Amino acid sequence: KLTILKYPDERLRTVAEPVTEVDDALRKQIDDMLETMYESNGVGLAATQVNFHKRLFVADCSEDQNEPLVFINPEITEKEGLFTNEEGCLSFPGVYAKVERAGTITVKALDRNGAEFTLTTDGLLAICIQHELDHLNGKLFVDYLSPLKRDRIRKKLEKEARLAAAN
Numbered sequence: 001k002l003t004i005l006k007y008p009d010e011r012l013r014t015v016a017e018p019v020t021e022v023d024d025a026l027r028k029q030i031d032d033m034l035e036t037m038y039e040s041n042g043v044g045l046a047a048t049q050v051n052f053h054k055r056l057f058v059a060d061c062s063e064d065q066n067e068p069l070v071f072i073n074p075e076i077t078e079k080e081g082l083f084t085n086e087e088g089c090l091s092f093p094g095v096y097a098k099v100e101r102a103g104t105i106t107v108k109a110l111d112r113n114g115a116e117f118t119l120t121t122d123g124l125l126a127i128c129i130q131h132e133l134d135h136l137n138g139k140l141f142v143d144y145l146s147p148l149k150r151d152r153i154r155k156k157l158e159k160e161a162r163l164a165a166a167n
């Protein structure tokens, strides 16, 4: 449905603007993002990744992939503990790297109807929320790696993009 920007696309470095109006147009964007996330077998997707530079992301970490969550103008208000997890990213196909993040977080956001809610969570959803919020600030999970590792990943993805273009 929507095209996901792939690293090293510079647009992934854009800092998203706050959402000012939760209207039907935004809800259409949200539904398109959910469809794209499910289609890509992701458990999260940030608006930045689909070149829509507003502060919103979607997530679904449930077993049956039937519990869609929407976070508009999200803010992490509390962080606790540390948790290292092997992360992937839909903007880095086939790339996985260990990233240390907070184990438990409290996030405040607006839902798809513009109502404010607060959620305290841990596990994969806590990791996903931190990963997606980074996207809205133009931060990518490879930024937590050494410059050497990051450069290797960039070269690998650029080579794959060249090969794909040639075929």
Ligand SMILES: O=C(O)C[C@@H](Cc1ccccc1)[C@H](O)SCc1ccccc1
Residues within 6 Å of the ligand: 041, 042, 043, 044, 045, 046, 086, 087, 088, 089, 090, 091, 124, 127, 128, 131, 132, 135
């Ligand atoms: O590219 C994205 O932002 C979506 C990521 C979100 C994510 C990354 C790391 C850990 C949790 C969530 C994709 O969902 S990557 C695919 C994936 C699928 C299942 C579990 C972990 C990662």
Ligand SMILES: [Zn+2]
Residues within 6 Å of the ligand: 088, 089, 090, 091, 131, 135
């Ligand atoms: Zn990502």
